[in-house]
């Protein structure tokens with residue numbers, strides 16, 4: 483939107499990325515996989531799609547949409563004076579890349595029985611870290627790419643192997659040489675650091691508060707410890723090719739409540755190579 487041609491109509495259009503009601507401001511576009519930062523009256527209580535969400539003392543809260551969120555979302559606010567407001571957001575639909583691969587040997591499709599117990603234990607441990615609910619509103623620190631490079635995998639894409647749909651890919655994959663520094667994309671606290679997981683190799687979880695977290699997979703080395711507080715831009719790890727991968731890259735994923743959200747929605751466009 484060109485700010486030089488200000489007319490009432492253009493002003494209305496330029497507000498489309500910000501939804502404002504009496505006691506509620508929402509920044510960003512509601513879209514599947516999206517995460518929005520909203521603001522309401524301090525002391526208000528908020529539920530989104532029937533689930534109560536944490537509101538910071540300043541009135542900031544998050545709204546997240548999963549990969550396949552239905553076309554509308556319901557936001558209910560109870561103000562400190564007891565009055566209530568209910569609003570509906572339209573959630574834009576996204577198209578995801580689906581890749582079908584047939585004729586694979588069956589043993590490559592399913593993990594071996596002997597590995598299943600390990601996989602289950604690891605999933606439970608990382609799940610506990612991702613479901614933590616902290617009052618810190620570190621997500622307000624602003625966002626940056628943890629690594630820059632060519633994007634080789636995107637949120638929501640899915641493979642169908644021998645006709646069996648696999649779990650969608652929820653991260654953004656960034657190709658980078660082994661050893662490249664990984665920087666904290668926002669402020670946070672390290673809540674999980676594992677040197678060698680079955681699928682994801684050396685894996686790190688950074689908690690940004692209000693049940694929002696980042697996970698970094700396939701690392702070469704983790705440079706921080708559980709419980710450590712880190713600032714946006716601080717080096718936390720090095721890119722690797724650990725776990726089940728075909729090449730060195732960073733896989734950055736984000737969880738909000740029980741949803742997976744798209745990290746790419748939070749950061750500016752990836753800088754061109756050589757800058």
Ligand SMILES: [Zn+2]
Pocket residue numbers: 635651653654655733
């Ligand atoms: Zn990946």
